[in-house]
Amino acid sequence: MTRFYDPDGEEHGIPTYPKKLAPDGLATRRQLRDDGLRPGGQDVAAQILWYGRRDPRTRIRPVRVAFLYRIDLALPVRPMTPGRWRAVHAMLRARRTCPVCQVTYDYVMPTSLGCCPGCAGDPVALAA
Numbered sequence: 001m002t003r004f005y006d007p008d009g010e011e012h013g014i015p016t017y018p019k020k021l022a023p024d025g026l027a028t029r030r031q032l033r034d035d036g037l038r039p040g041g042q043d044v045a046a047q048i049l050w051y052g053r054r055d056p057r058t059r060i061r062p063v064r065v066a067f068l069y070r071i072d073l074a075l076p077v078r079p080m081t082p083g084r085w086r087a088v089h090a091m092l093r094a095r096r097t098c099p100v101c102q103v104t105y106d107y108v109m110p111t112s113l114g115c116c117p118g119c120a121g122d123p124v125a126l127a128a
Contacts, residue, residue, distance in 0.1 A: 003018075014045075040074055042069055048066040099115055101115075
């Protein structure tokens with residue numbers, strides 16, 4: 001695993017560490033979010049590289065990456081305002097509305113069908 005250990009960034013351009021060897025004071029986006037923080041526009045401070053699972057078709061192990069940000073420069077997550085809640089609900093409502101029959105369902109429309117299963121099985125509705 002020393003292949004991905006490059007704390008000076010000479011080989012990869014930015015400081016690079018293998019999994020579980022990143023220094024204290026750095027965190028991924030998900031780790032920041034768990035602490036109620038966000039990167040806040042700062043540049044990537046370092047990265048973690050590791051080998052992912054082997055693709056059974058190509059037999060290649062892809063190199064995965066996780067970017068690290070400085071915790072001391074992170075900002076608190078912005079609170080959800082009533083306007084942001086309305087926007088989120090409108091986006092989700094649009095994903096639940098069938099474009100063919102215009103009915104809003106309790107589930108998201110399957111992207112493989114492009115409409116609700118009832119309209120997908122009805123060739124007359126699709127032609128209209």
